[in-house]
Amino acid sequence: MQQQTSNTTESLLELTVDRVVEDPNTDTWILVLSRTDGRTELLTIWIGAAEGESIRRALDTLVTPRPMSHDLIKSFGEHFGVKTEQVVLTNVKSSTYFATVYLESNGVARAIDARPSDAIALALRCRAPIYVTQDVWDRRGGQNLNAWLSKLAPKNIGTQEV
Amino acid sequence: MITQMQVKGLMFDPYNNAYIVILRDEDQSEMLPIWVGKSEASSISLALESVAPPRPMTHDFMKEYLNAANAKVISVVITDLNENTYYAKIHLTYEDSEYTVDSRPSDAIALALRSQAPIFANESVIRKQISEELDQWLENLKPEDFGKLDS
Numbered sequence: 072m073q074q075q076t077s078n079t080t081e082s083l084l085e086l087t088v089d090r091v092v093e094d095p096n097t098d099t100w101i102l103v104l105s106r107t108d109g110r111t112e113l114l115t116i117w118i119g120a121a122e123g124e125s126i127r128r129a130l131d132t133l134v135t136p137r138p139m140s141h142d143l144i145k146s147f148g149e150h151f152g153v154k155t156e157q158v159v160l161t162n163v164k165s166s167t168y169f170a171t172v173y174l175e176s177n178g179v180a181r182a183i184d185a186r187p188s189d190a191i192a193l194a195l196r197c198r199a200p201i202y203v204t205q206d207v208w209d210r211r212g213g214q215n216l217n218a219w220l221s222k223l224a225p226k227n228i229g230t231q232e233v
Numbered sequence: 234m235i236t237q238m239q240v241k242g243l244m245f246d247p248y249n250n251a252y253i254v255i256l257r258d259e260d261q262s263e264m265l266p267i268w269v270g271k272s273e274a275s276s277i278s279l280a281l282e283s284v285a286p287p288r289p290m291t292h293d294f295m296k297e298y299l300n301a302a303n304a305k306v307i308s309v310v311i312t313d314l315n316e317n318t319y320y321a322k323i324h325l326t327y328e329d330s331e332y333t334v335d336s337r338p339s340d341a342i343a344l345a346l347r348s349q350a351p352i353f354a355n356e357s358v359i360r361k362q363i364s365e366e367l368d369q370w371l372e373n374l375k376p377e378d379f380g381k382l383d384s
Contacts, residue, residue, distance in 0.1 A: 121272030137318060137337050140291045144298055146334055151327045153302045174301055177328060181301035189294045
């Protein structure tokens with residue numbers, strides 16, 4: 072666990088979840104993030120099926136009969152009064168993205184290492200902002216994927232089970 | 234009354250295309266199967282085998298979240314079985330107070346295994362389960378149905 076505070080000196084860009092789509096060829100999902108400043112470039116991250124479904128449910132504000140894993144984490148925070156302050160995509164190594172979740176617990180700031188999928192699934196549920204460092208944004212891959220995504224027929228999107 | 238249970242293993246249920254976590258009590262007289270999703274089964278399997286994945290999986294993140302908040306899992310209890318849906322409670326301490334949080338048994342078990350916290354089941358849940366033709370179902374399972382979990 073890192074103990075740094077959220078006052079990072081690096082410049083951060085705010086992101087929003089554009090969509091999450093099922094990769095029809097594999098058991099993975101693709102998380103598509105866009106910038107909130109109106110720039111059209113995208114950041115795409117491959118994530119697991121369960122995490123993809125969890126993000127989809129959060130985007131659709133779908134309530135399941137029983138709390139799912141990320142709902143449970145949110146519930147812990149609500150019980151304790153721990154606030155999820157923000158999520159930052161902090162690094163990318165060999166196409167693996169790293170995220171940090173910043174919490175505020177009893178006046179103390181805490182940072183937790185996480186996969187972007189878990190971090191964003193929680194951020195959406197807690198209405199916490201999502202950021203990427205300028206460095207990670209500049210080193211993002213998947214530019215060919217963006218072209219592929221734009222060619223995906225609409226019928227391929229949004230047909231997955233929730 | 235509650236009974237302490239141990240996680241005895243995981244198996245694949247080919248009839249429902251789902252995974253089952255097998256809980257047993259200490260003297261092996263009671264058994265409680267719990268149907269769970271694929272990702273939850275995978276998470277429980279990693280914890281049972283003490284495998285540390287290169288990146289934190291969802292329940293590892295959950296554990297780190299609680300660590301960061303200085304919250305501690307005391308125990309989990311499988312409390313109710315209602316129309317094939319199980320209910321569990323996670324008991325925690327945070328800032329010298331006790332909290333009880335509603336969860337699915339799969340999340341509770343995955344978290345308990347990572348927190349070295351005991352797992353309990355209400356006796357009513359075990360009784361109900363036994364009355365639901367479980368023995369017959371188990372007899373119909375073939376040995377090759379066991380151990381098909383891909384983790």
